[in-house]
């Protein structure tokens with residue numbers, strides 16, 4: 595496979611999807627290029643699953659265009675080049691794990707051998723177990739691995755590590771990264787911001803069905819350009835009221851603030867003559883930047 599970022603694998607153009615009164619996706623335009631690893635980030639109800647369901651051809655847009663591999667996502671030949679994670683509840687209880695892997699693999703012309711897949715995603719010890727006897731986390735790992743079994747060109751992962759402990763999550767990330775390094779294009783949605791930071795090269799931030807940012811990880815941080823300031827004060831309300839404060843949290847004597855310009859904030863803090871001590875400044879994590887971005891958007895609406 596010679597996928598490059600110049601090949602468009604998926605495209606939405608002015609795509610809107612309504613469910614009755616709800617606008618789940620609102621005039622979204624974006625492309626996913628071959629070879630990319632894209633993180634789709636947004637709070638509950640933002641529209642992430644709806645976006646993936648349009649690309650999978652499970653739903654149609656109310657208006658606008660959605661294309662997969664240059665044509666309709668409902669075309670079975672195109673869907674055969676797509677890998678998705680089934681709901682773990684769809685794993686048949688009475689089949690062994692190796693049988694489920696073979697069953698899913700049978701739908702694809704080329705496949706990853708069962709042992710290799712199990713090794714990549716860390717479930718070699720579970721191959722002979724019946725699915726009904728697996729824990730939720732074990733089922734989740736297998737469901738994610740199944741998205742890769744048919745060597746698809748594009749894989750869509752909706753919240754792949756929900757409910758997994760730290761070790762299992764890291765194991766899955768390793769499998770996902772390996773397939774990406776081998777050329778698979780991947781779109782991953784997550785509530786774990788750490789996960790998007792660990793995996794994605796490009797981040798699409800979505801809220802209320804609208805794309806708020808679509809850029810490299812570094813540029814998304816730069817765009818909100820926020821910093822986190824912590825200090826101790828006996829007048830937290832005066833500190834919070836200063837200009838440029840996007841968010842604040844008070845814990846005991848200390849207050850933590852997300853601000854859009856650290857230098858300007860410190861200048862106004864000093865000018866306001868509010869007593870403070872122990873001031874620290876650091877760049878915002880993606881989570882903090884993301885919260886700042888969605889809050890800014892809401893207050894602007």
Ligand SMILES: Nc1ncnc2c1ncn2[C@@H]1O[C@H](COP(=O)(O)OP(=O)(O)OP(=O)(O)O)[C@@H](O)[C@H]1O
Pocket residue numbers: 613616617618636637638639640641642643644645
């Ligand atoms: N089948 C449906 N019928 C009615 N409303 C729906 C349906 N599917 C989604 N919605 C609504 O569309 C909006 C977007 O939902 P969606 O599931 O795409 O969000 P999400 O970002 O995936 O959220 P989560 O992270 O909670 O899964 C929400 O307001 C949701 O309630």
